[in-house]
Amino acid sequence: MTTSTRGASKVPAVLVLEDGRTFRGRAYGAVGVTFGEAVFNTGMSGYQETLTDPSYHRQVVVMTAPHVGNTGVNDEDPESGRIWVAGYVVRDPARIPSNWRSRRSLDEELVAQGVVGISGIDTRALTRHLRESGAMRVGIFSGDNLPDADTMLAEVRRAPEMKGADLAAEVATKEAYVVPAIGAKKFTVAAIDLGIKGMTPHRMAERGIEVHVLPATATAEDIYALDPDGVFFSNGPGDPATADHPVSVMRSVLERRTPLFGICFGNQILGRALGFGTYKLKYGHRGINQPVQDRTTGKVEVTAHNHGFAVDAPLDAATDTPYGRVEVSHVCLNDNVVEGLQLLDQPAFSVQYHPEAAAGPHDAAYLFDRFVKLMEGQRA
Numbered sequence: 001m002t003t004s005t006r007g008a009s010k011v012p013a014v015l016v017l018e019d020g021r022t023f024r025g026r027a028y029g030a031v032g033v034t035f036g037e038a039v040f041n042t043g044m045s046g047y048q049e050t051l052t053d054p055s056y057h058r059q060v061v062v063m064t065a066p067h068v069g070n071t072g073v074n075d076e077d078p079e080s081g082r083i084w085v086a087g088y089v090v091r092d093p094a095r096i097p098s099n100w101r102s103r104r105s106l107d108e109e110l111v112a113q114g115v116v117g118i119s120g121i122d123t124r125a126l127t128r129h130l131r132e133s134g135a136m137r138v139g140i141f142s143g144d145n146l147p148d149a150d151t152m153l154a155e156v157r158r159a160p161e162m163k164g165a166d167l168a169a170e171v172a173t174k175e176a177y178v179v180p181a182i183g184a185k186k187f188t189v190a191a192i193d194l195g196i197k198g199m200t201p202h203r204m205a206e207r208g209i210e211v212h213v214l215p216a217t218a219t220a221e222d223i224y225a226l227d228p229d230g231v232f233f234s235n236g237p238g239d240p241a242t243a244d245h246p247v248s249v250m251r252s253v254l255e256r257r258t259p260l261f262g263i264c265f266g267n268q269i270l271g272r273a274l275g276f277g278t279y280k281l282k283y284g285h286r287g288i289n290q291p292v293q294d295r296t297t298g299k300v301e302v303t304a305h306n307h308g309f310a311v312d313a314p315l316d317a318a319t320d321t322p323y324g325r326v327e328v329s330h331v332c333l334n335d336n337v338v339e340g341l342q343l344l345d346q347p348a349f350s351v352q353y354h355p356e357a358a359a360g361p362h363d364a365a366y367l368f369d370r371f372v373k374l375m376e377g378q379r380a
């Protein structure tokens with residue numbers, strides 16, 4: 001069923017960046033005030049998956065695609081139980097969503113979930129500004145009586161920064177749960193939830209893995225109580241430099257040489273566990289068409305990304321670590337950012353991007369098969 005929107009909002013809204021640049025538009029979604037880190041996403045589709053990806057917690061997402069909401073909102077595509085973005089910025093919202101799966105309009109969904117957005121602004125100009133000046137704090141203010149410009153700017157500058165933010169525990173499950181294997185069960189995996197997307201355990205379940213999703217606070221004892229064939233560290237929001245607990249848990253896993261796979265935040269945690277630093281990218285990678293080379297095969301894949309930080313590891317030589325040698329296995333062809341790590345002396349690897357591909361192309365699905373092979377190898 002398709003429902004129509006209420007039509008374009010007449011309520012004024014203003015977006016204020018921390019450097020003072022201001023864009024005026026109309027309220028989209030809930031009317032109110034919100035703050036976060038302004039980032040842009042270049043995906044032409046998949047807005048439901050973007051909105052519900054817990055890694056976007058505390059980020060205000062600017063869509064570079066000019067039309068957003070065309071296919072409405074369905075009940076199948078969310079990657080978690082709620083919208084996580086702190087705010088949403090679009091150029092031209094669909095007035096009449098049209099899709100056989102649509103249940104309601106995106107505007108209605110944003111209102112229902114209390115997500116403050118803005119529409120009708122020049123998102124290309126805003127994106128170019130973020131590209132030149134870097135991701136920065138932002139506020140969206142909507143309503144008929146807006147504060148004066150100086151007050152709004154002062155409020156934006158008081159908002160917390162993403163650098164130094166420790167957010168995984170705010171989005172992760174509080175209770176462990178199990179995603180059963182689809183078909184015959186072949187393996188048990190303990191998955192540390194730092195903000196996991198729903199498609200990730202699903203991609204494992206499709207391969208005969210029973211996934212035990214554990215809270216971000218899980219310890220090595222919690223993991224090994226399950227006698228797992230493999231351990232997985234998920235994506236998640238915030239600055240990896242703050243993730244001391246998952247880093248120490250991962251080191252215990254590396255010491256035991258259990259097959260290990262990490263995605264996104266999980267890749268940054270592996271980097272840290274091995275002794276590398278992480279750093280904030282100027283404006284990050286967010287979209288569904290980023291070219292990555294798998295240097296273990298030479299193949300180039302088109303991939304889904306959502307990261308604002310990256311691992312600082314040497315690209316061209318293996319590095320000795322307390323857990324054996326490690327190589328940069330994947331690299332982004334746009335900017336040579338480290339996109340994957342592969343241990344050479346034990347069964348552990350990770351990628352900075354999203355092989356679960358929700359949304360995005362399925363080029364990188366082979367990484368789940370690689371994880372299965374590592375677990376098969378341990379049994380052989």
Ligand SMILES: NC(=O)CC[C@H](N)C(=O)O
Nearest residue numbers: 055235236264265308309
């Ligand atoms: N999707 C993720 O796991 C993001 C990891 C981390 N919060 C970053 O922004 O780089």
